[in-house]
Amino acid sequence: METIEQLNAELVEFFNRFASWEASVIQPGPLTLAETHAIEVLGHHGRMNMKNMAQKLGVTTGTTTVTVDRLEGSGLARRTPAENDRRSYIIELTPEGEDAFLDHHRHHLQLATEIASVLSDEEVALLIAILEKVNGTI
Amino acid sequence: METIEQLNAELVEFFNRFASWEASVIQPGPLTLAETHAIEVLGHHGRMNMKNMAQKLGVTTGTTTVTVDRLEGSGLARRTPAENDRRSYIIELTPEGEDAFLDHHRHHLQLATEIASVLSDEEVALLIAILEKVNGTI
DNA sequence: AACTTATAATTTGATAACCAAACATTAAGA
């Protein structure tokens, strides 16, 4: 039972630290957190329609509409009509949006590198394996 | 380098899953995410002034003022004047606030239990040790 | 003591982020 408490404490702390790391990375740039998340989703998974995007972002389609409006307004993403379904749009990053994604991704890799640097190679491998399992269940 | 990419991918996925887990836990209840975070901070670290609370929450004191106003309004927290500094207030949970904290904490322990259940005892111990190290650096 | 600077918290004014529900359009099924 004490172990569970400890595990929870470390998980929560990690989550909070990760969140404020991301906030601090985003701060100096022109993008908001929601815009950055949207770019991350598009950069990671590629072009998709609004519904899938909303699901990946964990928000409603209404919210996603607004976010994509902003990205389109600043030239980072574009809507194109879906071929097979005339109700639907495919959202994708523009070249500028790809640049923004890669830029943010570099920060992520930097963080991952920093984390890996305090662990042994075995620990890194174990952490990846454990997270894989954990991500499969929660 | 591929390892770093993998580590990053798993970390980001874990973060996102954890975030939507928390959102889904909070959804049915009367508390917002910001209120819940404030209750978590007070429940975990005990009574503290506005400035420290703001720091722990990673927001400005102005934002914290609003959050504490809400909690006070719903009877979950209270301000008492600090003894040594008349500019300052000490914020603490009321008994009802403690109940709310314990209720949320139970959900957290449930999640931690679920996570531990797909890992061996050694893996759990390793995960805790690794997270400790990681939390010390980021 | 008087003055200045720093600090704790609040308030103000603004924007961003979000949801639920209503709406318009198109797709799919009966």
Next chain:
DNA sequence: TCTTAATGTTTGGTTATCAAATTATAAGTT
């Protein structure tokens, strides 16, 4: 054809947030 379902947008409202201004008190300096 008619009905139901699905996709995305819009509307109306709340919450979360910040930066900057404000108030009150504390601490440091002359």
